Amino acid sequence: MTDVVNAATTPKVGFVSLGCPKALTDSELILTQLSAEGYETSKTFAGADLVIVNTCGFIDDAVKESLDTIGEALAENGKVIVTGCLGAKQAADGANLVQQIHPKVLAVTGPHATQEVMDAVHLHLPKPHDPFMDLVPAAGIKLTPKHYAYLKISEGCNHRCSFCIIPSMRGDLVSRPVGDVLKEAKALFEGGLKELLVVSQDTSAYGVDVKYRTGFFDGRPVKTRMLDLVRELGELAKPYGAWVRLHYVYPYPHVDELLPLMNEGLVLPYLDVPFQHSHPDMLKRMKRPASGEKNLERLLRWREACPDLVVRSTFIAGFPGETEEEFEHLLNFVREAGIDRAGCFAYSPVEGASANQLPDQLPDALREERRARFMAVAEGVSVERLQRRVGQTLQVLVDSAPALGRKGGVGRSYADAPEIDGTVRLLPPEKASKTLKVGEFTRARVVAAEGHDLIAQPI
Numbered sequence: 048m049t050d051v052v053n054a055a056t057t058p059k060v061g062f063v064s065l066g067c068p069k070a071l072t073d074s075e076l077i078l079t080q081l082s083a084e085g086y087e088t089s090k091t092f093a094g095a096d097l098v099i100v101n102t103c104g105f106i107d108d109a110v111k112e113s114l115d116t117i118g119e120a121l122a123e124n125g126k127v128i129v130t131g132c133l134g135a136k137q138a139a140d141g142a143n144l145v146q147q148i149h150p151k152v153l154a155v156t157g158p159h160a161t162q163e164v165m166d167a168v169h170l171h172l173p174k175p176h177d178p179f180m181d182l183v184p185a186a187g188i189k190l191t192p193k194h195y196a197y198l199k200i201s202e203g204c205n206h207r208c209s210f211c212i213i214p215s216m217r218g219d220l221v222s223r224p225v226g227d228v229l230k231e232a233k234a235l236f237e238g239g240l241k242e243l244l245v246v247s248q249d250t251s252a253y254g255v256d257v258k259y260r261t262g263f264f265d266g267r268p269v270k271t272r273m274l275d276l277v278r279e280l281g282e283l284a285k286p287y288g289a290w291v292r293l294h295y296v297y298p299y300p301h302v303d304e305l306l307p308l309m310n311e312g313l314v315l316p317y318l319d320v321p322f323q324h325s326h327p328d329m330l331k332r333m334k335r336p337a338s339g340e341k342n343l344e345r346l347l348r349w350r351e352a353c354p355d356l357v358v359r360s361t362f363i364a365g366f367p368g369e370t371e372e373e374f375e376h377l378l379n380f381v382r383e384a385g386i387d388r389a390g391c392f393a394y395s396p397v398e399g400a401s402a403n404q405l406p407d408q409l410p411d412a413l414r415e416e417r418r419a420r421f422m423a424v425a426e427g428v429s430v431e432r433l434q435r436r437v438g439q440t441l442q443v444l445v446d447s448a449p450a451l452g453r454k455g456g457v458g459r460s461y462a463d464a465p466e467i468d469g470t471v472r473l474l475p476p477e478k479a480s481k482t483l484k485v486g487e488f489t490r491a492r493v494v495a496a497e498g499h500d501l502i503a504q505p506i
Contacts, residue, residue: 452483
């Protein structure tokens with residue numbers, strides 16, 4: 048009877064996480080703290096005592112989705128705490144945008160504000176901590192499947208790209224202590240993780256803010272620097288046969304130092320590099336960091352040093368002032384660089400971004416037309432590169448395998464990050480004894496390429 052009473056009286060918190068993987072890691076920190084203090088989570092707004100909405104405020108569509116979700120939570124529940132990037136955004140008159148549109152929210156915080164969120168929860172839904180009842184796993188609460196997780200190594204960004212407002216919401220670069228990052232990674236691997244996805248606003252700049260100072264992990268000195276961090280992560284992953292994947296890697300010259308680690312198998316030969324454009328004049332208008340005019344030369348050198356390298360990137364078409372010649376330069380870059388996976392946004396003004404004041408804003412129809420042309424070229428390049436995989440045998444991490452994969456399954460190779468790249472569609476195993484298990488690796492021979500995906504036979 049006691050258990051029933053405890054279950055009935057335990058406060059429940061509804062939670063919605065919107066936006067990028069960096070916001071997802073913020074959500075995981077909040078959920079971990081909630082669990083550690085004995086709160087339960089609810090799958091519905093109506094079934095919760097209170098709702099937390101972690102918002103995104105990067106582009107207008109994300110702002111609308113966040114505001115709509117807040118409104119839905121208020122309508123169904125009535126008690127809502129807002130956190131995340133949109134929480135830091137101001138309206139034209141200087142007031143908080145969320146509170147101006149939804150004045151009934153209980154509290155609003157910006158991103159990476161776990162303690163402020165918990166303070167608001169304690170105020171509106173108090174729950175005394177019971178150390179005998181409130182347990183949380185050492186690796187914390189994760190919103191991703193058990194076999195992969197995002198590891199955020201820093202917050203904020205030192206760049207002031209003209210199309211971006213992230214620094215105004217998340218602040219300048221603040222690198223996490225290297226010992227803390229490695230401790231979290233170790234706990235994840237010990238908990239059965241098979242893929243670690245390293246994220247930040249600028250992974251290549253890790254440690255710049257602390258002048259690459261020396262930290263400590265397991266009693267050993269380790270520099271707060273990308274190369275040292277990645278090497279340590281690779282060594283931690285090795286005993287578990289796990290993958291380490293790097294995202295948001297700006298093409299600075301010191302990224303060259305990572306290629307030997309890829310050839311050694313310590314980190315996947317995969318780089319997510321946010322190029323955004325290729326023409327030097329466009330990169331200047333965008334106020335992009337690094338030497339843009341050398342990006343093609345650098346990328347070709349990377350491929351020479353590591354032939355297995357896969358590069359994914361994002362680009363903007365129709366940025367203010369973009370000429371047809373500059374756009375053609377971008378299309379040629381994608382072809383010559385052989386970008387394996389490319390995404391493209393038609394330029395969209397973001398409230399508060401300096402690009403809004405640039406002259407020669409292009410018509411919406413032209414922006415969309417260029418985005419479509421870009422994607423046609425990029426998909427052609429991607430398909431051609433995928434065709435080269437036919438006949439190869441790849442290690443595949445299984446993401447889905449109903450009935451132990453007797454009818455096949457879905458997985459990813461080292462070339463495929465979850466949710467943003469393609470997949471490997473696995474055929475039913477030829478051997479009756481062969482099974483597929485979610486979160487485990489299997490070897491598979493590629494028999495065909497279809498769209499953005501590969502089709503492979505487990506062996």
